[in-house]
Each structure stands twice: as structure tokens, then as C-alpha cells.
Amino acid sequence: MRHPALPGFLAGLLMAFQFNTTAQGYDYPFTDRYVATVAGTPEEFRAKVPVDIPRKVYQLEVFPDRQYPDALFYAGKLKYALVYQETRAPLIFMIAGTGANFDSQKMRFMERAFYQAGFHVISIASPTHPQFLTSASSSSVPGRVADDAADLYRVMELALKQAQEKKHIEVSEFYLTGYSLGASDSAFVARLDEERKLFNFRKVLLINPSVSLINSVTILDAMLEDSLPPGGGPEFIHNVLTVFSEVVRKQPKVRFDENFLYEVYKYRQRQGKAQEQNVKALIGLSFRISAANMAFTSDVMNNFGYIKPKNEILRTTTPLTDYFIVSHQASFMDYVDRYAYPYFKAHEPGLTKDELFHNITLNSISDYLRHSEKIGMMTNEDDIILAPGEIEFLRETFGERAQIYPRGGHCGNMEYPDNVAYMVNFFK
Numbered sequence: 001m002r003h004p005a006l007p008g009f010l011a012g013l014l015m016a017f018q019f020n021t022t023a024q025g026y027d028y029p030f031t032d033r034y035v036a037t038v039a040g041t042p043e044e045f046r047a048k049v050p051v052d053i054p055r056k057v058y059q060l061e062v063f064p065d066r067q068y069p070d071a072l073f074y075a076g077k078l079k080y081a082l083v084y085q086e087t088r089a090p091l092i093f094m095i096a097g098t099g100a101n102f103d104s105q106k107m108r109f110m111e112r113a114f115y116q117a118g119f120h121v122i123s124i125a126s127p128t129h130p131q132f133l134t135s136a137s138s139s140s141v142p143g144r145v146a147d148d149a150a151d152l153y154r155v156m157e158l159a160l161k162q163a164q165e166k167k168h169i170e171v172s173e174f175y176l177t178g179y180s181l182g183a184s185d186s187a188f189v190a191r192l193d194e195e196r197k198l199f200n201f202r203k204v205l206l207i208n209p210s211v212s213l214i215n216s217v218t219i220l221d222a223m224l225e226d227s228l229p230p231g232g233g234p235e236f237i238h239n240v241l242t243v244f245s246e247v248v249r250k251q252p253k254v255r256f257d258e259n260f261l262y263e264v265y266k267y268r269q270r271q272g273k274a275q276e277q278n279v280k281a282l283i284g285l286s287f288r289i290s291a292a293n294m295a296f297t298s299d300v301m302n303n304f305g306y307i308k309p310k311n312e313i314l315r316t317t318t319p320l321t322d323y324f325i326v327s328h329q330a331s332f333m334d335y336v337d338r339y340a341y342p343y344f345k346a347h348e349p350g351l352t353k354d355e356l357f358h359n360i361t362l363n364s365i366s367d368y369l370r371h372s373e374k375i376g377m378m379t380n381e382d383d384i385i386l387a388p389g390e391i392e393f394l395r396e397t398f399g400e401r402a403q404i405y406p407r408g409g410h411c412g413n414m415e416y417p418d419n420v421a422y423m424v425n426f427f428k
Contacts, residue, residue: 026406028413033382034279036409047420049112055083057103058166060158062136069300071314075134078155079103082163083111083121088170090202091120092427093156095189097180097411099290101125106179109415110423117424120169122159126182127151128290130297140301141343142294143213143336145360149188156189157198174199175427179411180385183209183377184362190375191368205426206377208385208411211394213360215387217291217332224284225331283384292327295335306339362397369397376401376426378419380408 029045030036059077068075080102092114096107102123111121125132127148133140137151163169176199178186183206190204210216299306300314307327308314330338345351358364369375377398381391395402403422405413413419 026418028405028408028416028418030409030412031407032279033380033384033407033409033412034283036382036407036412037283037384038279038409038412040412041415045417046109046415047113047417049109049116049420051112053083053112053115054086055081055111056167057081058159058162060136060155060162062155062158066135068134069314070316071300071318071320072134072297073316075131078125078131078135080125080155080159081107081111081121081123082159082167082169083115083119083123084163084167084169085115085118085120088172089118089120090173090175090427091122091160091169091171092175092177093199094121094123095152095176095178095182095185096124096126096129097178097182098126098287099128099294100180100182101129101131106411106414110177113420113424114427117428119175119427120171122156122163124152124155124159127185128181128294130293133294133298134301139343140298141340142298143340143360144344144356145184145188145213146192148185149192152185152189153192153196153198173202175203175205176201177205177207177423177427179207179414181210181213183207184213187362187365187369187375190372191365194368202374203427204372204375205423206375207414207423208379208383209362209377209394210385211362211390212357212387214333214336214357215390216385217287217336219385219387220284220287221331221333222284223280224288227278227281227284287332288328291332291335292324292330295330295339296323296327299339302343304339304343306335363393366393366397370399373401376403378403378405378422378426380405380410380413382407382409384410 028036029042030039057079058081059079061077066076094107094110094114096102096104100107102125107123111123114121127133127137127142132151132155133142136155137148139147142148160171164171176186176190177183186204186206187209190201193199193201296307298304299308303310305311307323307330314320341351341353341356344356362369375398377394379386379391379394379402381404383391386394391404395404405419407413408416408419
């Protein structure tokens with residue numbers, strides 16, 4: 001049975017943009033910031049890192065007494081990765097970006113790069129990933145960065161203890177990094193460590209951080225909303241799933257992580273030249289899927305009544321299609337307005353929305369970032385998640401500790417040799 005034709009905005013997905021390697025002193029191949037965000041760094045342009053490294057995946061039971069709904073039968077333990085040296089070495093904690101797990105493609109690449117440079121590495125999922133918010137989040141409502149940082153800190157402490165028990169690694173000193181939202185999380189974790197002094201991080205690197213979570217998600221939501229065809233809704237979801245299933249059917253081993261966008265990108269190149277809005281729609285769609293998974297899982301954990309009716313019990317056999325459609329039609333700002341803010345306000349009655357929005361920005365800890373010499377920042381002039389004026393904020397706040405590349409979109413150039421060398425040298 002043939003599927004209905006894709007709507008115009010999706011049928012044109014991705015395209016015949018050309019490489020440009022003539023930039024002054026920096027030859028990352030994509031000049032279009034949206035294409036860079038989707039395509040990342042093609043294999044022929046990536047830094048050379050080892051394929052096989054000593055790596056173990058372990059599980060933590062952070063809240064042994066926590067009860068889980070039947071529909072989340074897979075929850076309960078948090079997985080993380082340990083990459084280890086055979087000798088005493090510094091250890092880098094890495095935090096994944098929005099919706100990403102500990103073993104996302106970007107995390108796996110960075111593990112290889114840091115291992116090659118002589119570091120132990122512990123890789124941790126984003127607090128917005130369903131597995132983290134079920135098993136390691138104190139509230140199971142992610143997004144309030146200071147709270148997420150406290151949850152991450154707890155996981156880091158437990159993971160280090162377990163890793164030392166299982167592999168007997170010797171650690172000389174501690175470092176911290178993260179990309180995208182994981183970079184913003186890292187800034188708040190570093191500040192928390194100033195109080196608790198468990199790790200006494202020697203250096204912290206923020207890679208493509210979001211300055212304001214609200215500004216960033218507003219930008220990403222708009223990329224999808226502005227590209228939806230008239231009457232998008234369920235028909236749009238159906239057509240999206242059609243093109244995704246085509247990609248998976250032709251490449252069964254593909255994983256749904258940030259690298260999946262590039263697989264769709266390559267698959268649709270043969271469809272002809274696309275408009276910029278189509279690339280933006282793909283980015284917005286990827287973000288919407290991550291946000292929907294987060295919102296649905298969080299709602300089930302808390303029985304809040306945001307996606308599913310309050311007190312309705314979901315079993316392992318309950319069909320979830322209707323919930324899937326509803327959750328993917330809701331923007332991240334809808335999640336904030338109708339769920340996250342009411343949830344936090346119920347626990348802190350005096351909290352205003354403006355206060356919540358300010359507290360999830362780097363601006364709220366700008367004095368700390370400005371005066372903490374151990375914290376560095378790497379980003380791109382054309383990062384798509386930065387609102388007007390935010391690149392200037394980063395440049396002014398970090399000064400000589402800011403490394404800003406002319407292009408690369410959002411995290412698109414993380415695997416490019418210049419960027420990898422900078423990340424490694426920052427810690428070395």
C-alpha cells in the first residue's frame with residue numbers, strides 16, 4: 001500500500017547545498033547555519049579518533065524506593081558510560097544536550113577524543129531525557145536548571161563511586177563539560193560544586209550553551225510552527241512518520257538521536273533542492289519530538305493531567321497513539337505555561353513566571369561566570385538557538401575564555417578537527 005504524498009514543505013526536505021572551504025583560516029565545510037546544525041561534520045571532515053576504546057556501561061538506582069507507573073516499566077535505573085585509562089588520569093564528566101542520552105552520537109565521539117588525549121570520561125544523559133527524568137530527577141519535571149544541576153550532581157557522585165568500585169580507576173583531578181542544554185547545565189553544576197566542593201573542578205567547558213532556555217525553545221518551536229502546512233495536526237504527524245519509516249526501513253541500524261537528522265538529510269537530498277524553511281522544519285521537528293517525549297513521560301510520572309487525563313492508569317498494553325499525537329502538537333512553551341510553571345508554583349507559591357524564566361538563564365549567574373577563570377565557552381557566531389544580543393552577552397561575559405567560531409550552526413562543528421583540538425587543549 002502506497003503512503004500519501006508528503007506535504008510540500010517535507011517533500012522538499014534537504015537538498016543540494018554546496019560545501020565552501022574558502023573561509024579565512026577556518027575551513028568547516030558548511031556556510032548555511034541550518035544545514036550545519038542538521039548535517040554536523042561529514043565523516044571525511046571529522047577529526048581522527050580511535051574506534052575501539054575501553055568503555056563500560058553501568059546502571060545506577062538513584063531512588064531505590066521510587067514507584068513507577070506500569071507504562072514506564074523500563075524505568076528505575078539510570079545508565080551511564082565509563083571510559084577509562086589503565087593508569088591514574090584526570091576525569092571529565094560530560095552532560096548530553098536536550099533530549100539526548102548518555103550514548104548519543106556526539107557523546108560517543110567526544111568520549112573517543114578525550115580518551116585519546118588521556119582522560120577518563122563519565123557520560124551522563126540530559127535531565128530532559130526520559131530515562132533521567134524517571135530514574136534520577138527529584139521532581140521528574142525537568143527545565144528548572146538549578147534543580148536539574150542538583151540532580152546531575154547527585155548522579156555524578158554516585159557514578160564516580162560506582163566506577164571506582166567496579167574498575168578501580170584512579171583520578172588525579174576533575175573536569176566538566178556539556179553541549180547545548182548540557183552546557184548550560186554544566187555552568188549550574190560548576191556553581192553548585194563551589195558550595196559542596198566534592199569535585200573541585202579544575203576546568204569547565206561550555207559547548208554551544210543556551211543563554212536563555214525560553215529564548216532558545218521559542219526559536220526552535222517557531223522553526224516548526226512557521227513551516228506547518230494549513231491544517232497540520234494529525235495529518236502532519238502521519239506524513240512525518242511516513243518519511244521517518246522510509247529511512248529506518250532502508251537503514252535498519254540507524255538510531256533515533258541527533259545523527260538521525262543527518263540520515264534524513266542524506267535520504268532526501270535526491271528529492272531536489274529544498275527551501276531554507278524545510279531544513280528549519282526538520283530541526284524544529286527533532287526538537288518537538290524530544291520535548292514531546294519529555295512532557296509525556298514527566299506527566300505520567302507525576303499524574304499531573306497535562307497529556308493524559310489525571311488519574312487515568314496507563315498499562316503496558318495501553319495504546320499510546322492518541323497521546324503521541326497530542327504531545328507532538330504541543331509546543332515547549334505550552335509545556336511551560338500549562339505544566340512546568342503551575343507545577344513549580346504549587347511548590348513555591350510566590351514564584352512568578354518572570355522569575356522562573358530568569359532563573360533558567362545564564363544571565364542569572366553571569367557574575368559567577370564572569371569571574372570564574374576556570375570556566376571556558378565555545379560556540380559559533382551563527383548558532384541558531386541564540387537570540388539577538390546573546391552572542392554579545394557570551395563574548396562580554398567570558399572575554400578571553402570565549403572561543404567563537406565564524407560558523408557551524410548549533411553544535412554542527414563539534415567533530416571538526418579545529419574544534420576537537422580546542423576542546424582537548426582547553427583541558428590539557
